[in-house]
Amino acid sequence: MDWLGPEEWQAVALSLKVSFWATLASLPFGILAAYALARWRFPGRQLLNGLVHLPLVLPPVVTGYLLLLTFGTQGAIGRALAEVGIVFAFRWTGAALAAAVMAFPLMVRAIRLSLDAVDPGLEEAAATLGASRAWVFLTVTLPLILPGILAGSILAFAKAMGEFGATITFVSNIPGETQTLPTAVYAFLQVPGGEPAALRLVIIAVAVAMGALFLSEWVGRRVARRVAGT
Amino acid sequence: MTLSVSLTHGFEGFDLDLAFEAPPGVTVLFGRSGSGKTSIVNAVAGLLRPRSGRIVLDGEVLLDTGSGIALPPHRRRIGAIFQDGRLFPHLTVRQNLAYGRWFAGAGAGAETDRVVEMLGLGPLLDRRPGRLSGGEKQRVAIGRALLAAPRLLLADEPLAALDEARKAEILPYFERLRDEAQVPILYVSHAPAEVARLATTVVALKDGRLLRQGPAAEVLADPAVLPAGVRGAGAVLEARVVAHHEDGLSELEAGGVPLFLPRVGQAPGAGLRVRIAAQEVILSREVPRGLSALNILPGEVEAVTTGRGPGALVSLKTPAGPILARVTRRSAQALDLAPGVAVHAIVKSVAIAPEDVGGALSGG
Numbered sequence: 001m002d003w004l005g006p007e008e009w010q011a012v013a014l015s016l017k018v019s020f021w022a023t024l025a026s027l028p029f030g031i032l033a034a035y036a037l038a039r040w041r042f043p044g045r046q047l048l049n050g051l052v053h054l055p056l057v058l059p060p061v062v063t064g065y066l067l068l069l070t071f072g073t074q075g076a077i078g079r080a081l082a083e084v085g086i087v088f089a090f091r092w093t094g095a096a097l098a099a100a101v102m103a104f105p106l107m108v109r110a111i112r113l114s115l116d117a118v119d120p121g122l123e124e125a126a127a128t129l130g131a132s133r134a135w136v137f138l139t140v141t142l143p144l145i146l147p148g149i150l151a152g153s154i155l156a157f158a159k160a161m162g163e164f165g166a167t168i169t170f171v172s173n174i175p176g177e178t179q180t181l182p183t184a185v186y187a188f189l190q191v192p193g194g195e196p197a198a199l200r201l202v203i204i205a206v207a208v209a210m211g212a213l214f215l216s217e218w219v220g221r222r223v224a225r226r227v228a229g230t
Numbered sequence: 231m232t233l234s235v236s237l238t239h240g241f242e243g244f245d246l247d248l249a250f251e252a253p254p255g256v257t258v259l260f261g262r263s264g265s266g267k268t269s270i271v272n273a274v275a276g277l278l279r280p281r282s283g284r285i286v287l288d289g290e291v292l293l294d295t296g297s298g299i300a301l302p303p304h305r306r307r308i309g310a311i312f313q314d315g316r317l318f319p320h321l322t323v324r325q326n327l328a329y330g331r332w333f334a335g336a337g338a339g340a341e342t343d344r345v346v347e348m349l350g351l352g353p354l355l356d357r358r359p360g361r362l363s364g365g366e367k368q369r370v371a372i373g374r375a376l377l378a379a380p381r382l383l384l385a386d387e388p389l390a391a392l393d394e395a396r397k398a399e400i401l402p403y404f405e406r407l408r409d410e411a412q413v414p415i416l417y418v419s420h421a422p423a424e425v426a427r428l429a430t431t432v433v434a435l436k437d438g439r440l441l442r443q444g445p446a447a448e449v450l451a452d453p454a455v456l457p458a459g460v461r462g463a464g465a466v467l468e469a470r471v472v473a474h475h476e477d478g479l480s481e482l483e484a485g486g487v488p489l490f491l492p493r494v495g496q497a498p499g500a501g502l503r504v505r506i507a508a509q510e511v512i513l514s515r516e517v518p519r520g521l522s523a524l525n526i527l528p529g530e531v532e533a534v535t536t537g538r539g540p541g542a543l544v545s546l547k548t549p550a551g552p553i554l555a556r557v558t559r560r561s562a563q564a565l566d567l568a569p570g571v572a573v574h575a576i577v578k579s580v581a582i583a584p585e586d587v588g589g590a591l592s593g594g
Contacts, residue, residue, distance in 0.1 A: 119316070121312065121314065121316050122316055122318060122319075124275075124277050124303070124310075124316075125310065125312065125316035125318075126318070126329070127276070127277070127302070127303035127304045128275050128276075128277070128303050128304070128306075128308060128309065128310040128375075128378075128384075129304075129309070129329055129330035129333055129374065129375075129378045130304050130307065130330055130333030130334055130378055131304055131329075131333055132302070132304050133302075133304075135304075135333070136304075139329070140318060143320045144319070144320060226320060
């Protein structure tokens with residue numbers, strides 16, 4: 001990888017790390033939110049739906065600023081978490097949080113779509129066969145929504161790879177800590193002679209995005225065939 | 231093993247309000263679609279919470295809204311067979327069968343082998359439901375429900391989605407279940423022929439209310455319970471095979487009256503049920519002579535039911551059992567048909583359709 005400078009390589013590696021953890025850590029919440037929205041009727045359901053989708057429609061810089069207000073060192077949640085040793089502000093974990101929040105609506109939508117396609121009759125059948133609600137979810141619902149979970153995860157990963165506005169607002173652009181691929185491209189474009197480095201990163205961004213799309217198609221087809229029961 | 235159910239529940243358009251008891255054997259909930267059959271089954275399974283009600287299975291209270299008891303479905307140990315099979319598409323047939331078994335705390339063993347053998351599932355075990363025909367799916371669904379070690383089997387129109395050939399393939403399995411398994415069955419149907427073949431007890435429903443309940447032969451002879459009205463009417467007779475004749479006919483005997491019909495599969499001495507559609511019965515006040523029809527049953531009119539149409543349904547009491555005859559209102563008047571009048575019911579032997587001839591009964 002000697003065609004990449006150390007600073008560029010650092011940005012790519014950090015981006016992969018940030019996106020991986022953003023996707024993995026938000027997955028349980030994504031499944032829970034999708035399940036709640038698809039299956040439960042409770043007061044505040046529309047509010048939850050709105051909250052989940054908010055990052056999709058808000059300017060990313062606003063989302064980043066709100067994250068700074070709540071999870072920053074002076075923020076209510078940020079201060080409480082800092083006492084138990086979890087710090088988001090100006091750390092790579094903050095970049096992961098910003099990416100996770102921005103990718104969350106895409107993940108939830110994909111999972112919810114696949115949940116809507118699951119016949120509740122199958123879950124009822126499992127219950128009559130002796131499976132408690134948790135077992136029904138684990139043995140029937142979860143395997144059947146696996147294509148949606150995979151599609152949602154890959155989509156979220158790709159979105160996290162490209163997240164810029166909320167990240168730079170929340171955790172700034174610190175090389176080696178919070179300088180992800182998009183913020184590195186931005187930084188290179190700001191200095192004279194930085195264009196070749198920016199271009200190299202752009203090529204990597206395109207390659208990763210295309211790879212993710214192909215992977216999601218391939219995995220999706222395989223899993224869908226399995227789940228369709230043929 | 232008795233199930234007792236009493237329910238009230240409100241739906242758009244109608245209210246469910248009824249109580250019945252299901253003794254051992256096959257209890258058929260019978261009525262047209264929208265009469266509340268599926269809601270009752272769902273309430274028994276725990277999938278529907280009725281407005282009020284009490285459901286007791288073999289002494290255990292499954293539901294009692296009065297005292298706030300409502301056992302969740304997975305704790306009721308009731309095996310359900312649904313119209314659409316509801317097999318898990320991501321699991322193989324073998325895994326589908328093992329699913330309920332595992333939750334019942336029983337391993338795959340002799341019981342699994344027995345059920346697989348009885349339902350002929352051996353060649354299907356490694357397939358996924360997507361590659362099964364409709365009839366095969368229902369057989370797997372029956373096996374899956376049986377292997378969950380249920381205390382009661384619910385079958386919600388398990389044959390309704392199948393064509394005639396597939397129905398004929400599955401029905402014998404239910405008959406074997408009724409005759410061999412110790413599990414009582416609550417079976418939902420709107421097909422009189424199916425009810426005639428399977429039912430020990432019939433619970434007839436209309437618009438969410440109990441119309442009548444009792445032994446199959448009695449209830450099915452009551453024209454008021456038939457969902458298709460006069461057209462679907464037919465009576466069920468318990469008969470015994472006497473002999474197979476060389477001309478291709480089998481001679482049966484019901485209550486001392488001989489019946490002839492095209493060769494049946496059962497050996498002489500075997501008991502079976504025959505269903506005689508009301509459409510295929512002609513009535514005569516005098517002893518008929520010079521007729522080609524072979525089956526003539528002497529009887530007495532019990533009731534004459536007239537509807538809005540030109541038809542009338544005549545219920546007869548004969549030594550062979552109750553018989554229904556569909557005649558026009560005009561002939562009913564011309565023959566002066568009224569309760570107590572002696573008549574002869576003429577049934578063409580071919581009128582006993584083969585698909586309406588049920589298999590052997592447990593007790594004969």
